[in-house]
Amino acid sequence: MTDFLNFDLCRTANLVSSGELSAVELTTASINRAEALQPKLNSFISLEKDEALEAAENIDKRLQKGERIGSLAGIPLAHKDMFYRNGKVTTCGSKIRSKFKGDRTSTALSRLEKAGALYLGGLNMSEFAVGPIGNNVHYGDCFNPWNQEHTPGGSSSGSGAAVASRTVYGALGSDTGGSIRIPSAMCGVVGIKPTQTRVSRFGLMPLSFSFDCSGPLTRTVRDAARIMHIIAGHDRNDPTSSQRKVQDYETECKKEVASMRLGIPSNYFYDDLDTEVDRLLQETRKIFKDLKVEIVSVDVPSHDYINLIWAAALAAEASTIHRKWLRERPNDYGPMVKRRIEFGLYQPATRYLEALTLREKYLRNYCDTVFSKCDALLTPTMPVVAPRYQDLDVGGGEGMPALVLMLSRNTRPISYLGLPALSVPCGFSSKGLPAAFQLIGRPFSEGKLFRLGNAYQNATEWHNTIPEIVK
Amino acid sequence: MSAITSDFIKLVASIWHRFSLENEEAETLTNMLAPMDDAGEQVSSSIGFDLEPSDYSQALEELGDEEELG
Numbered sequence: 001m002t003d004f005l006n007f008d009l010c011r012t013a014n015l016v017s018s019g020e021l022s023a024v025e026l027t028t029a030s031i032n033r034a035e036a037l038q039p040k041l042n043s044f045i046s047l048e049k050d051e052a053l054e055a056a057e058n059i060d061k062r063l064q065k066g067e068r069i070g071s072l073a074g075i076p077l078a079h080k081d082m083f084y085r086n087g088k089v090t091t092c093g094s095k096i097r098s099k100f101k102g103d104r105t106s107t108a109l110s111r112l113e114k115a116g117a118l119y120l121g122g123l124n125m126s127e128f129a130v131g132p133i134g135n136n137v138h139y140g141d142c143f144n145p146w147n148q149e150h151t152p153g154g155s156s157s158g159s160g161a162a163v164a165s166r167t168v169y170g171a172l173g174s175d176t177g178g179s180i181r182i183p184s185a186m187c188g189v190v191g192i193k194p195t196q197t198r199v200s201r202f203g204l205m206p207l208s209f210s211f212d213c214s215g216p217l218t219r220t221v222r223d224a225a226r227i228m229h230i231i232a233g234h235d236r237n238d239p240t241s242s243q244r245k246v247q248d249y250e251t252e253c254k255k256e257v258a259s260m261r262l263g264i265p266s267n268y269f270y271d272d273l274d275t276e277v278d279r280l281l282q283e284t285r286k287i288f289k290d291l292k293v294e295i296v297s298v299d300v301p302s303h304d305y306i307n308l309i310w311a312a313a314l315a316a317e318a319s320t321i322h323r324k325w326l327r328e329r330p331n332d333y334g335p336m337v338k339r340r341i342e343f344g345l346y347q348p349a350t351r352y353l354e355a356l357t358l359r360e361k362y363l364r365n366y367c368d369t370v371f372s373k374c375d376a377l378l379t380p381t382m383p384v385v386a387p388r389y390q391d392l393d394v395g396g397g398e399g400m401p402a403l404v405l406m407l408s409r410n411t412r413p414i415s416y417l418g419l420p421a422l423s424v425p426c427g428f429s430s431k432g433l434p435a436a437f438q439l440i441g442r443p444f445s446e447g448k449l450f451r452l453g454n455a456y457q458n459a460t461e462w463h464n465t466i467p468e469i470v471k
Numbered sequence: 472m473s474a475i476t477s478d479f480i481k482l483v484a485s486i487w488h489r490f491s492l493e494n495e496e497a498e499t500l501t502n503m504l505a506p507m508d509d510a511g512e513q514v515s516s517s518i519g520f521d522l523e524p525s526d527y528s529q530a531l532e533e534l535g536d537e538e539e540l541g
Contacts, residue, residue, distance in 0.1 A: 196531060240528070244535065308510035327490050343503045346475075346483050351511045356524035358514055363527065367534045401503050418531055445536035 023074030106203025123158030178411025315344030
């Protein structure tokens with residue numbers, strides 16, 4: 001009897017806290033599912049069975065003594081394998097760091113552990129968090145739980161697959177241009193890229209210090225709100241993290257959405273949309289209308305330059321971090337990843353600084369133009385559903401830049417601006433692959449995004465649909 | 472139009488970064504860089520004299536959702 005693996009995080013946490021379900025029983029079921037699905041999905045890079053079970057036993061003992069632990073007591077989570085754990089191997093999905101042991105524990109992981117969460121293992125990911133596809137030449141490709149011929153999206157591929165396959169109740173991912181939102185959309189789970197500076201980056205493998213964010217992938221919006229409430233907030237180990245007070249996001253979920261305003265972009269985001277994704281987005285709009293949310297049309301500033309200067313700045317930072325290895329170990333990178341990092345070596349410093357300097361101007365313009373008219377934008381997270389692996393150019397050839405741009409066209413401008421964005425599944429294509437919408441808000445408006453996303457999930461059932469692979 | 476060429480990229484690789492590039496690799500990188508170079512050229516004229524990257528952090532806080540502050 002492992003039906004509880006299909007429950008959401010909040011419901012399961014209540015069962016554990018009330019003693020109706022032991023953390024050991026839950027963790028054992030989670031490990032069994034991880035092992036059973038590993039040959040099919042390849043979600044995990046490492047599975048820490050003994051450690052997780054020992055921690056679960058400890059949680060059960062503490063609960064039996066009447067100790068109050070935290071809102072994630074006994075909940076099995078696993079995370080993209082780039083959150084450092086002091087003295088433990090964190091591969092970053094790479095050959096180069098296959099034996100790397102961090103000298104610190106990520107603040108996000110420490111906070112989750114303090115709330116009682118269990119660490120089940122390190123999840124598959126695109127090498128060094130580069131790439132929206134989910135392939136990995138070193139640890140094997142990760143596969144989509146809804147159809148294993150299709151990509152789960154990246155770079156937080158294992159996070160999307162492990163949550164969608166009901167193996168774990170939530171997983172942290174990282175997002176520099178869409179790496180939480182893309183696998184969330186392709187795998188049919190919820191994912192949030194928080195406001196830049198909302199979550200500490202301490203102990204997170206760097207790709208681009210200007211754009212890196214971490215956040216949760218979960219089955220429901222409320223689950224994501226619970227995890228975000230735990231990991232968000234200032235951290236003295238990351239001086240760039242915001243000092244702003246963190247809202248109780250779960251309480252925000254319960255608030256009324258009637259009379260909130262949702263903006264539908266009249267340009268860019270709905271261009272070149274797959275017809276099935278378009279249909280599902282139209283149905284999403286109807287749901288929000290039924291919820292008495294006001295729908296308004298909004299012209300958004302041009303994203304064309306933003307996309308390009310974002311890529312230039314990201315590559316400049318990534319190539320600075322990787323320069324030593326690009327010279328000494330070029331053959332230890334996958335071809336696509338190496339190409340996307342190394343082009344930063346050929347840009348003048350002035351281009352890089354221009355991209356960062358203009359960020360303030362673009363952000364102010366965006367907030368003035370867009371968020372003076374609405375509380376949040378409603379866009380497709382991606383213009384398509386998950387493609388098949390065999391249809392993708394994953395070798396770093398001529399077609400690669402266009403492929404990357406197509407998959408991340410709706411996510412990367414938001415990373416440049418540093419705005420929060422919540423991806424929520426909104427139905428399935430005729431081939432049974434998930435589609436998703438993205439809610440984008442002004443800085444630090446995560447609470448409003450959770451409120452809107454939760455209201456949508458309360459009115460729909462998509463998040464309760466379970467992939468065939470675990471039925 | 473960007474004037475970046477694969478010969479230029481090969482030169483930068485050897486002089487600034489001390490490694491050599493194959494022709495095909497340099498060609499691919501040139502094609503990736505060209506649109507970014509063009510975009511950078513287009514936007515660079517809009518940079519104000521007194522602006523600097525850290526202005527962004529301040530803007531992020533200033534423009535933040537007021538409801539969150541309670």
